[in-house]
Amino acid sequence: MVLDTANIEAFALGCAILSAGGGGDPGIGLVMARHAIAESGPVEIIDPDALDPEALIMPCGLIGSPTVAQERVWSGEEGAQLVAAVEGSTHSPVSALMCYEIAGVNGLLPVMWASRQGKPLLDADGMGRAFPEMQQQAMHIAGIAASPVLLTDGRGNVIVVNAAGNRDAERLVRSCAATFGGTCAGALYTMTARSAAKAAIRGSVSKALRIGQMMTKRRSGWPEALADETAGRVLIKGRVTEIERRTGAGFSRGHAVVDGTGACSGRRLRLELQNEVLVALEDGEVLVTVPDIIAMLTLADGHPVGTERLRHGQRVGVVALPGPDVWRTEEGLQVVGPRSFGYDMDYVRGVTGADH
Amino acid sequence: MPTTEELRLGVDVGGTNTDAVVVDSAGMLVAKVKIPTTDDLCGDVEQGIARLLEDPAVDPMRVRCATLGARRATNAIRTASGLRRVAVLRIGAPLTFAIPPLVAWPPELRSAVHAGSATVAGGCEFDGEPLAALDEAGIVAFASAVGSGAAAVAITSVFSLVNPADELRAAEIMRRKLGDVPVSMSHEIGVMGLVERENATVLNAALSGVAAEVGRSFQTAVERTGLEAECYITQNDGTLMALEYSLRFPMLTIGSGPANGMRGGAHSSGVTDAIVADIGGATTAVGRLVNGFPWESLPPNSIGGVDTNFRLPDVLSIPVGGGSVVLGAAEQWANGRMNVGNSLVTEALCFGGPTPTITDAAVAAGRATTGTCPVPAKWHAGLAQHLELWDGLLAEAVDRVRLGADDLPLIVVGGGGDIAPDSFPGVREVIRPPHFEVANALGAAIAPVSGHAERICASRPDRLRAAVDEVSTEAVGRAIQAGADPAHVRVVDVEEIPLTYLRDPAVRIRARAVGPPVTFTPKSSGSAERARRHLA
Numbered sequence: 001m002v003l004d005t006a007n008i009e010a011f012a013l014g015c016a017i018l019s020a021g022g023g024g025d026p027g028i029g030l031v032m033a034r035h036a037i038a039e040s041g042p043v044e045i046i047d048p049d050a051l052d053p054e055a056l057i058m059p060c061g062l063i064g065s066p067t068v069a070q071e072r073v074w075s076g077e078e079g080a081q082l083v084a085a086v087e088g089s090t091h092s093p094v095s096a097l098m099c100y101e102i103a104g105v106n107g108l109l110p111v112m113w114a115s116r117q118g119k120p121l122l123d124a125d126g127m128g129r130a131f132p133e134m135q136q137q138a139m140h141i142a143g144i145a146a147s148p149v150l151l152t153d154g155r156g157n158v159i160v161v162n163a164a165g166n167r168d169a170e171r172l173v174r175s176c177a178a179t180f181g182g183t184c185a186g187a188l189y190t191m192t193a194r195s196a197a198k199a200a201i202r203g204s205v206s207k208a209l210r211i212g213q214m215m216t217k218r219r220s221g222w223p224e225a226l227a228d229e230t231a232g233r234v235l236i237k238g239r240v241t242e243i244e245r246r247t248g249a250g251f252s253r254g255h256a257v258v259d260g261t262g263a264c265s266g267r268r269l270r271l272e273l274q275n276e277v278l279v280a281l282e283d284g285e286v287l288v289t290v291p292d293i294i295a296m297l298t299l300a301d302g303h304p305v306g307t308e309r310l311r312h313g314q315r316v317g318v319v320a321l322p323g324p325d326v327w328r329t330e331e332g333l334q335v336v337g338p339r340s341f342g343y344d345m346d347y348v349r350g351v352t353g354a355d356h
Numbered sequence: 357m358p359t360t361e362e363l364r365l366g367v368d369v370g371g372t373n374t375d376a377v378v379v380d381s382a383g384m385l386v387a388k389v390k391i392p393t394t395d396d397l398c399g400d401v402e403q404g405i406a407r408l409l410e411d412p413a414v415d416p417m418r419v420r421c422a423t424l425g426a427r428r429a430t431n432a433i434r435t436a437s438g439l440r441r442v443a444v445l446r447i448g449a450p451l452t453f454a455i456p457p458l459v460a461w462p463p464e465l466r467s468a469v470h471a472g473s474a475t476v477a478g479g480c481e482f483d484g485e486p487l488a489a490l491d492e493a494g495i496v497a498f499a500s501a502v503g504s505g506a507a508a509v510a511i512t513s514v515f516s517l518v519n520p521a522d523e524l525r526a527a528e529i530m531r532r533k534l535g536d537v538p539v540s541m542s543h544e545i546g547v548m549g550l551v552e553r554e555n556a557t558v559l560n561a562a563l564s565g566v567a568a569e570v571g572r573s574f575q576t577a578v579e580r581t582g583l584e585a586e587c588y589i590t591q592n593d594g595t596l597m598a599l600e601y602s603l604r605f606p607m608l609t610i611g612s613g614p615a616n617g618m619r620g621g622a623h624s625s626g627v628t629d630a631i632v633a634d635i636g637g638a639t640t641a642v643g644r645l646v647n648g649f650p651w652e653s654l655p656p657n658s659i660g661g662v663d664t665n666f667r668l669p670d671v672l673s674i675p676v677g678g679g680s681v682v683l684g685a686a687e688q689w690a691n692g693r694m695n696v697g698n699s700l701v702t703e704a705l706c707f708g709g710p711t712p713t714i715t716d717a718a719v720a721a722g723r724a725t726t727g728t729c730p731v732p733a734k735w736h737a738g739l740a741q742h743l744e745l746w747d748g749l750l751a752e753a754v755d756r757v758r759l760g761a762d763d764l765p766l767i768v769v770g771g772g773g774d775i776a777p778d779s780f781p782g783v784r785e786v787i788r789p790p791h792f793e794v795a796n797a798l799g800a801a802i803a804p805v806s807g808h809a810e811r812i813c814a815s816r817p818d819r820l821r822a823a824v825d826e827v828s829t830e831a832v833g834r835a836i837q838a839g840a841d842p843a844h845v846r847v848v849d850v851e852e853i854p855l856t857y858l859r860d861p862a863v864r865i866r867a868r869a870v871g872p873p874v875t876f877t878p879k880s881s882g883s884a885e886r887a888r889r890h891l892a
Contacts, residue, residue, distance in 0.1 A: 077453075
């Protein structure tokens with residue numbers, strides 16, 4: 001399987017859907033990935049089992065503010081700089097790149113870098129969706145160290161962070177990103193293909209592509225089609241009647257209300273938002289929570305809607321997709337369950353299907 | 357009746373009709389006309405003015421200010437025609453190479469506009485630290501390479517909203533090398549987001565020829581009718597800019613039609629907070645008025661398939677107007693664009709014509725009294741079905757534009773205003789203000805002049821007050837450049853918007869200054885003369 005100019009747009013759509021409304025605008029990532037592929041060729045998508053077990057995998061992506069990255073546009077050389085830094089610190093060659101986060105712009109930046117480096121991209125990621133923090137990684141659950149974390153600003157400056165633990169790494173790396181002007185490229189949780197086969201969330205790239213291709217082919221009924229494809233379920237179809245956002249230093253919280261229309265008339269869904277949609281409630285009952293993926297799609301054209309772009313009066317379908325299995329374990333829920341986002345509630349599995 | 361009182365003239369050239377009005381200094385309507393729009397902008401404007409001057413209430417000697425709203429810029433981009441070729445200079449190397457200039461543009465538009473591009477070293481980081489020293493030799497080399505192949509220049513530097521110095525310096529170099537070509541600088545056009553701001557800046561530069569043609573046509577038309585008036589073009593926030601200024605910022609005319617309609621509706625209804633539906637012959641624009649001015653949309657906005665982030669009114673467009681033909685299945689019709697244009701009075705059933713239109717549906721339903729004869733009964737059932745569909749489209753647009761605000765009135769304006777219902781779910785009341793059918797021209801005639809400025813102040817809270825003052829001063833300066841009377845210009849709005857998701861504080865500062873237009877006096881003929889030279 002390859003990502004090429006013919007399917008990259010569908011892949012980007014899949015990345016946007018898996019982002020649960022967060023993850024940054026994949027639009028600019030799509031432009032970069034498409035341009036890289038046009039210039040440097042398609043990207044081979046490779047399964048961890050197809051690699052030498054000792055082969056080195058470099059998970060990578062944007063660290064910091066996606067908003068700043070809209071202005072401070074990438075050089076495209078960040079991948080080369082990260083590979084050189086990782087190889088310098090591990091003394092072994094990087095065999096494949098990996099998205100540390102499949103969702104949003106981070107699903108696409110590694111595609112650009114892989115194309116420019118002529119390296120394959122692993123069919124896996126660290127989150128299976130979007131999360132705001134670095135230690136919210138399947139590799140963290142598996143006991144793999146994030147360090148050494150390599151960071152570059154795209155113009156030759158590199159910072160190496162050797163943290164005592166993954167939460168320390170998160171704190172130090174945020175600080176470095178701020179020093180780099182708000183945003184930077186990072187490589188973290190570097191590991192062997194053997195480790196990746198066990199620790200990473202497998203099949204993420206092909207899943208995003210499959211979802212995107214299926215959605216692109218449809219001409220109507222996108223919420224239902226997405227639910228069918230992912231063993232998820234349509235929570236409601238209706239119009240956005242309320243949005244509240246509170247922003248402060250480094251966080252954004254709020255909620256939205258969707259009033260059902262058509263067959264959903266008379267129903268009302270409340271969504272709790274941070275960067276992502278994290279909880280869906282109806283009549284005070286929790287229907288589904290993070291780590292399941294709550295996606296919003298416009299009813300008119302099936303486009304995924306980010307939490308920042310959600311607006312009053314918008315006609316949307318809200319679909320719950322099963323979250324990756326690793327997050328539904330006790331250890332996983334400690335890192336990404338509703339309580340880790342400040343909601344006093346247990347994880348509610350809103351869908352019966354398994355993640356696949 | 358005072359005879360020395362100044363009059364202002366407003367013309368709005370719509371897709372179907374051209375409206376023209378004269379108002380007195382209190383904004384009261386003195387005369388109005390509506391004529392069909394043709395392809396000849398100058399001719400339409402001239403005819404509109406000439407018809408107004410036939411009205412005995414209009415003393416040509418007292419008309420000191422003429423304003424025009426036209427839709428030429430949008431059409432030029434949509435059809436990739438009449439655009440100038442642009443030398444695209446980006447300042448930000450070694451960054452930004454991941455997205456070359458214009459790479460995501462529709463090929464036809466790109467080839468019509470692109471005269472060559474270069475990315476040179478320079479720009480700054482978020483906190484103002486230089487990314488690299490400005491590569492002046494690189495800029496000189498680029499200017500030589502594009503040479504006479506470029507009729508305009510667009511310059512975009514990384515974080516120019518934090519520090520525009522490199523854009524200003526590069527503009528100076530390009531002007532020195534290329535002579536008197538229009539130069540657009542991104543910090544004057546868009547907001548944060550390099551690629552979208554660059555796109556907007558390139559389109560702005562490409563439109564400089566269209567702006568010159570519009571200005572020339574307007575000035576010629578005004579002169580032919582013998583008026584001695586200062587000429588202004590309407591901006592998309594419902595304000596004006598002088599012709600000379602419009603040559604620098606043609607992008608600011610995009611969306612000015614609906615903005616004029618909203619402002620005109622606000623003026624004649626006396627309501628400053630409302631939803632406005634501007635119903636023309638072929639399309640309906642629905643927007644929201646806040647404090648008497650159009651609400652701005654959240655960027656990015658796609659123009660002709662290009663993502664941009666310049667200022668635009670938040671307007672939803674429905675491809676249905678008073679002249680829309682009612683044919684076929686209702687669902688298909690909603691997306692259809694068939695309309696009788698300005699032949700409603702010969703084509704529509706209610707005028708004895710052969711074609712069922714949405715206006716006929718409104719007449720058959722007893723909503724409108726347009727026309728000269730009854731709509732034949734055999735059409736009624738089908739027409740009613742389409743009228744219901746139209747009401748649904750309008751209701752959805754109104755619902756989306758009100759952004760959750762309850763209890764706002766709906767102001768209906770435009771030549772097709774008759775087809776709107778008299779009451780509406782989700783709005784307090786439906787208002788059809790006096791002269792609603794010429795609200796766009798009225799909005800142009802009563803508009804003030806404005807200037808905007810915007811900066812980002814990052815990581816330096818101690819500099820914030822000084823930065824706010826600088827931005828306010830710049831807005832005043834730009835309002836005066838745009839033709840505001842320096843004696844009466846004032847800052848009406850300063851916004852300080854904290855940027856999110858950052859550890860270090862950063863504030864986006866926006867200021868708007870507004871003043872009445874400088875009107876024609878024998879002394880001010882200097883500026884008219886300058887504009888004439890510019891347009892020649």
